[in-house]
Every structure is written in C-alpha cells, then in structure tokens.
Amino acid sequence: MKALYSTAREKRTERVLLVGVELKSRSAWDVRDSLAELAQLATTAGGVVVGEGTQKLDRPVASTYLGPGKAQELSASCRDQQIDTVIFDDELSPAQSRNLERIFECKVLDRTALILDIFAQRARTREGKLQVELAQLQHLLPRLTRYWTHLSRQRGGIGMRGGEGESQLEADRRKVQERIDRLKVELAVVEQQRLIQRRGRQRNLWPLASIVGYTNAGKSTLFNALTGAAVLEEDRLFATLDPTTRRLRLPTNQNVLLSDTVGFIRKLPHQLVEAFKATLEEVVNADLLVHVVDVTHRQAEDQIQAVNDVLREIGADDKPVLLVLNKIDCFENGEAAAGWLERHPEAVAVSARTQAGFPALWAELSKRLRPVRDFIELSIPHGEAGRIAKLHSVGQIVERDYSGATARFKARIPPHVRAEFAPFIVADLSL
Numbered sequence: 001m002k003a004l005y006s007t008a009r010e011k012r013t014e015r016v017l018l019v020g021v022e023l024k025s026r027s028a029w030d031v032r033d034s035l036a037e038l039a040q041l042a043t044t045a046g047g048v049v050v051g052e053g054t055q056k057l058d059r060p061v062a063s064t065y066l067g068p069g070k071a072q073e074l075s076a077s078c079r080d081q082q083i084d085t086v087i088f089d090d091e092l093s094p095a096q097s098r099n100l101e102r103i104f105e106c107k108v109l110d111r112t113a114l115i116l117d118i119f120a121q122r123a124r125t126r127e128g129k130l131q132v133e134l135a136q137l138q139h140l141l142p143r144l145t146r147y148w149t150h151l152s153r154q155r156g157g158i159g160m161r162g163g164e165g166e167s168q169l170e171a172d173r174r175k176v177q178e179r180i181d182r183l184k185v186e187l188a189v190v191e192q193q194r195l196i197q198r199r200g201r202q203r204n205l206w207p208l209a210s211i212v213g214y215t216n217a218g219k220s221t222l223f224n225a226l227t228g229a230a231v232l233e234e235d236r237l238f239a240t241l242d243p244t245t246r247r248l249r250l251p252t253n254q255n256v257l258l259s260d261t262v263g264f265i266r267k268l269p270h271q272l273v274e275a276f277k278a279t280l281e282e283v284v285n286a287d288l289l290v291h292v293v294d295v296t297h298r299q300a301e302d303q304i305q306a307v308n309d310v311l312r313e314i315g316a317d318d319k320p321v322l323l324v325l326n327k328i329d330c331f332e333n334g335e336a337a338a339g340w341l342e343r344h345p346e347a348v349a350v351s352a353r354t355q356a357g358f359p360a361l362w363a364e365l366s367k368r369l370r371p372v373r374d375f376i377e378l379s380i381p382h383g384e385a386g387r388i389a390k391l392h393s394v395g396q397i398v399e400r401d402y403s404g405a406t407a408r409f410k411a412r413i414p415p416h417v418r419a420e421f422a423p424f425i426v427a428d429l430s431l
Contacts, residue, residue: 016042017078018052020089021060031089033299034266038089038111045118050081064103065096075104087114090267094143112139112269119272127190134183135272141176194282206247207369208257210283212311213292214303215263218326222292222352223260245282252366252396259286266306273313280314288368289321295340295349296330322368323347324361329354373412375430378421380407391421 018038022031031054039049055070064071065088078086085107092100092110100108109117116136123129211219227246245259259282273280283289291307293300304323311317323344328337329351337349348364350357373396380388388407391397394417399410410429413421 014047014084015050015082016047017050017074017081017083017086018042018089019066019074019086020052020054021065022054022056023060024058033302034089037266038087038114041111041114041118042087045114045121047085050083051077053077060090063095064099065090065092066100071100071103078104078106085109087111091269097143111267112271115265115269116272127187130183130186130190132272134180134187135269137176137180137183138271139269141173141180206255206257207287208245208259208282208285209248209288209290209365209369210259210261210286211290211292212261212283212307213263214294214297214307215265217263217292217294217297217303218352219263219292220260222290222324222326222350223258225352225355225358227258248365250366250369251362252370253392253394254366254369254396256365256369258290259283264307264310266302268310270313273310280316283311283319284314284316286316286319288365289316289319290324290365291321292324292326292352294327295325295337296327320368322364325349326352329356373430374415374418374428375410375412376418376421376425377427377429378409378411378424379426380409380424382407384424387421387424390417 018035020031020035020038035052035054039052042049053070053074055066057067061067066074074086077083083104083106086100086104086109088100088108088110090110091112092108097108097110116132116139119128119132120136123132211223213219223244223246227248245257248256248258250256261280261283289311291304293304297303308317311319323346325337325340325344325347328349331337341347341349348357348361350361375398378391380391382402391409391411391413395409395411395413397409397411399408401408418425
C-alpha cells in the first residue's frame with residue numbers, strides 16, 4: 001500500500017506559483033498580461049497554477065530578484081499551499097536561482113527554463129530534439145551546481161525534462177561541455193542537409209513562403225487549409241514545433257513552397273533562437289513571410305511587435321511580409337475586421353477555420369510570389385498533345401483557342417522552360 005501511495009504522489013500534477021515583478025519600465029497592465037501568458041505556458045507544460053505573486057521594484061534585487069521580505073512571504077504561502085514549483089516571469093541568474101530555492105525550499109524555474117521544457121516535450125524529429133537539448137544544456141551549464149545538491153534530476157516534472165544528455169547533468173562541466181560540442185557538430189550536419197534541400201528547391205525555381213506568427217495564432221490551421229497537410233492543430237501554446245514544408249499550387253498555376261514554422265513568443269530565450277537557427281533558416285531564406293495574427297487577442301498589436309523583434313534577431317526583418325489577419329469568423333460583425341484593415345491596408349483578413357477570405361489570400365500570394373515570367377503567344381499543332389499538357393502544367397494560361405488549324409494560347413511561362421516552347425512562339429507579349 002505504501003508503494004502505491006508513493007507512486008500516486010509522484011504522478012500528481014505539479015502545483016505551481018507564478019511570480020512577476022512590476023518594474024518602473026513596465027505598467028501593471030503589462031505584468032498582468034505577461035503573467036496570464038506564463039500561466040498558459042505552465043498549463044501547457046503540465047502544471048496547475050495555484051496562485052501568483054507580484055512586487056513593485058525599481059530594479060531586481062541582485063541576490064534574490066525579489067525583495068527579501070517578499071520572498072519570505074511567498075515562501076510561507078508556498079508551504080501553506082503545498083507548492084511544488086515556483087516559476088518567475090523573467091530570467092533568473094544562477095545565483096538568484098540557488099538563493100531562491102533555499103528560501104522557497106522547492107523547485108524554482110524562470111520563464112526561459114519553462115519554455116525550454118515545453119519544447120523538450122514537443123520536439124518530434126531528431127533535429128528538433130538536438131536543438132532543444134543544446135538550448136537546455138547551454139541554459140543549465142552555469143546552473144549545474146544546484147543539481148548536485150537537494151534538487152536531483154530524478155524528481156522529474158516541469159523544467160526537468162531533456163534528451164540524451166540529461167544523465168550527464170550530474171557530471172562535471174567538462175562532460176556537459178563535450179556534449180554541447182557534439183550537438184553543435186551534429187546540428188552542423190543538419191544545416192548542410194538543409195542547404196542541399198534549398199539548392200534542390202532553387203533548381204525547381206519554386207519560391208518559398210514561410211508562415212510566421214505568435215504562438216497559437218492559427219498558423220498550422222492556415223497551413224493545413226492551404227496545403228491539405230495534417231499538421232497538428234491545438235488551442236494551446238507551441239502545439240507544433242518541428243517545421244513542415246509542402247507544395248502549394250495557386251489558382252494562377254504557380255507552384256510555391258509553403259513552410260510552417262515554430263511560433264514566436266515574447267521573451268523568447270536567446271539560446272533557443274541560437275539553437276534553432278538551422279530551422280529558422282526557412283524564415284531567413286524565404287521569399288515571402290506570411291505573418292499570421294490572431295485579431296481576437298486583445299494584445300494582438302503587441303504580439304505583432306514581438307514577432308517583428310524575433311525576426312530582427314534572426315536577421316529576417318528585411319523580408320517582404322504579408323500580414324494575414326486570422327479568426328475574423330469570431331467577430332459578430334465586420335466592423336472590427338474593417339478597423340484592422342484600415343490600420344493595415346495591405347493585409348488580408350481570413351478565417352483559417354472556415355476559409356473565409358481565401359480568394360483574396362490566394363490572389364495576394366500569387367501577386368507577391370509571382371516570379372519573372374515570359375508572357376508569350378503560342379501556336380501549337382493539335383497533334384502535340386504532350387506539349388499542350390506541359391504548357392498547362394507549368395504556365396498560367398491567359399487565353400486559349402482550339403478552333404483553328406492549331407491551338408492558340410497566350411500564357412505566362414517560367415523563363416527556364418522557354419526553350420521547350422521556342423518552336424511554337426509566335427509573339428513575345430512581355431516586350
């Protein structure tokens with residue numbers, strides 16, 4: 001009976017206390033919104049939020065982040081509420097983490113460790129697992145000393161997950177650093193493989209559009225609706241992590257590649273951005289960024305800015321961007337959507353769930369991703385059925401006439417196939 005009780009205790013959901021600090025540079029409203037998002041993150045990681053605490057400070061206290069009195073007050077609250085984990089809304093230094101754990105006598109995490117933990121749960125491909133493990137080890141390396149004491153990795157739970165290198169976290173810094181070095185070598189191989197894939201796409205001359213946006217904005221739903229893919233869709237933060245790329249044929253008979261990427265978030269850990277650079281190269285090398293925005297979220301404008309900040313950090317802030325205002329089906333009338341379009345006149349308003357607004361989205365994608373094409377008039381004998389079929393597969397047919405001795409077409413074709421149709425070209429209409 002005792003063993004069963006012990007197992008039940010180990011499996012119970014972690015009780016979490018959230019802590020935020022209202023600095024002079026932030027408003028109380030910013031802290032409330034940030035804590036609400038932190039609560040979503042904690043729930044996504046598998047915890048249950050029992051309570052939260054905040055404090056107004058001019059600047060964080062160097063040793064404990066919070067003021068000593070507030071820390072002791074929250075420590076008592078943790079004991080009364082049987083809190084398992086305290087999560088701070090900002091990144092803590094290694095010294096602050098150690099001092100706070102002594103005060104709270106329970107596990108203390110910061111926002112960065114929580115996000116890394118969620119990524120560790122969600123990574124499915126070998127590449128994703130390597131990237132997450134690298135980011136975790138880089139974050140944990142200066143904090144290793146606290147795991148040599150009461151906080152054993154065997155306790156498990158939020159913030160305590162990892163990959164193959166997890167068992168080495170109790171070893172010395174040299175072994176952990178060796179693991180980091182090996183991960184970097186393996187990820188360099190992944191980067192080389194992605195380079196080969198990109199060269200293959202360039203040979204096809206297919207433009208690449210990458211879907212970006214704040215986490216839970218509806219990116220995967222839009223991706224599935226456009227491409228017919230089966231990427232996981234959930235109403236939760238970071239539902240998908242590993243990138244997916246599919247071919248999309250637009251109504252103008254253009255082939256483009258569409259990539260669904262990991263969602264962004266405020267205070268995205270820098271080491272996570274660094275580790276995921278191989279994946280985020282799909283964004284850096286895209287011809288167009290499709291920025292999906294959940295217009296029903298009250299902080300949507302702030303989320304747009306947060307995404308722009310991450311794009312700037314990875315060097316993709318100079319890319320052409322198509323703003324897609326998602327979830328317009330949630331509005332009872334069109335006034336709210338009209339207000340968004342008034343503020344962002346070049347955006348497109350859609351519902352990824354109902355596909356409302358998709359004709360305008362397809363038209364805008366066709367215009368933004370339109371490659372340099374030759375506009376020509378052709379006369380092809382009816383017996384050249386294979387050539388006519390090829391024209392329909394690679395070109396955008398503007399006019400067609402099958403009534404004469406030959407089939408006549410006005411079409412836009414990619415320059416690299418012009419030689420195949422050269423014998424049948426009767427006029428160059430692009431001149």
